[in-house]
Amino acid sequence: MRNMIFMAGITIALLLGGCGTEGTDRATDTSSVKQDSWRVIKTVGGRDIIAELKQSVEESSQRDLIAQEQLTSTDYTEGYFGNPSKELEEDMAVQAIEGPVAINAVEEVYGADGGLDKEGVLFFENQQDGAAQSGIWIGLKDPDSRLQQVLDILQQKVDAGEILAEPIYIFRSPHTQHELYVQQDKVAKAVDELFDGRGSYSVSVDTISGEISIGHDFLKTEQQQKLEKQFPDYALNFNQEGSMVAEPGQSSVIKPKKFGTETPVEEGGFVLETSNGSFLVAGGTEGAVSYSFPEADQLTVGQRVKVEATGALAESYPAQGTAKFVEILPDYRPAGAMLSESQVVEKAIQENANDFIVIEKVSYEPVRSVWTLILNDERVLEIEDR
Structure with missing residues (x-):
């Protein structure tokens, strides 16, 4: 039975962390912002940061109240997401507070229903999963004036004490979500051409790394090498799932x-x-x-x-x-x-x-x-x- 699972790489993790970067100001006149004006400010987690929000207020009482509410939820107290810890507290706070606000801002500017897909990527990272820093990451391949619109919306929320600036990262992405989908589909088609009806396979792409994972129980070494030669610019990761299927003529x-x-x-x-x-x-x-x-x-x-x-x-x-x-x-x-x-x-x-x-x-x-x-x-x- 063929089992094709094309997993959308824009997976939003259940637990998302928040610690971060120092903010800087940018002009609010979006008409003056050109694509080549978005220079690299610094590097965080191996990614080139091109814009930051400024933590303009010392107290965020509204944000603190919502963060505390997360600690009384059964998901936290009963360890649904893991053992209670400072890292988990930050993860859950960012998921409940900065995450939704940032997503709404992106959708308002770039459009809902995947409007950002052809421009970049959006994902979360969390400390519970081992990330050095936690937060929501907005990646743009060729940023233009629309990025400033997103920054303006988010900065207003920071100024009002509704969110923190630190957990929101804006970086230059090497790829867009649409490009990853196209790569995923090309690889899936190539794997399907090698599929003879015995066993199963799945193809998924990781938004963060751009790695394409191929789960299978039938691809031989030479077939895997053929795929690697066919897609030399793609990062392919082969995962054998269980035993390999029986060879032709061999009983199962x-x-x-x-x-x-x-x-x-x-x-x-x-x-x-x-x-x-x-x-x-x-x-x-x-x-x-x-x-x-x-x-x-x-x-x-x-x-x-x-x-x-x-x-x-x-x-x-x-x-x-x-x-x-x-x-x-x-x-x-x-x-x-x-x-x-x-x-x-x-x-x-x-x-x-x-x-x-x-x-x-x-x-x-x-x-x-x-x-x-x-x-x-x-x-x-x-x-x-x-």
Whole structure:
């Protein structure tokens, strides 16, 4: 199954930090500002800063009040974003205060719905993720007078004590979001030409670094090298996701060395149904999933299996996906028992044909010669060992 995920690189992090730079003034007459007047002021985090806001007021009581409110939220107190810390406090404050104001200013000047995409990028960085400095970053490839309009809007907010100047960074970006999207699409098309229907892949671009990540489970070394030669100016990062798909002619069914065992097996889920090219598994340590699998005819109802999927699972119940490998686990048959675990599970499925049962645990009671099956809804089924 092909799994193409083109992740928009303009990802806004949940936690965004705020510490920063010293501000300087610029003229407010936008007509006098030309593209080549935006010179590099300094470098922060390896990026060329071309404009700054001035922290014109000493107290920002309105901003402080909102920042304190973040510390009483359950997201902070219950550690949803991580352990409470000074860094996390700053991250959450910038997310709630400077972030929305800066985004609104950019959209007012450049237009909403991706108006900045052809001019530059916008992203957040936070200390919780390891950034040396936190804040919201506005990057422009070829800045013009519109940047001054953004600065004027934001400076008014700083002067009013609504936001701080420090967490807002304005820099010269080497690329625009639109350019990154184009690069991403070109790489995705090239990967798709190498895709033969076995396995899956995803292509995403990082707005901050411009790196294009290719997640896959089928690209061989020579194919990766071919892509690198095809796109010498792109930063490609290959991530193998799980095992590589089986080679042509190689089975994707992993059989046990011994099909039977007297030791209870705890791993895997139970095959509840098989059909031409698909099977349904649920219970045990596996979720309820209907898998597409060309070798489903090699599986039998009741077997305990472990499944390695390829690509994403469709959110339904049962979920739907594609199996890359299916490992058949040894069939548990206690000493002295007439039936094996797989036979018991098959029998339980047959006896409950009108009911979708999910078996969480199977155990055998030798004194009564009875198998006990515990379902996920806490029901208990008993099957006589005969």
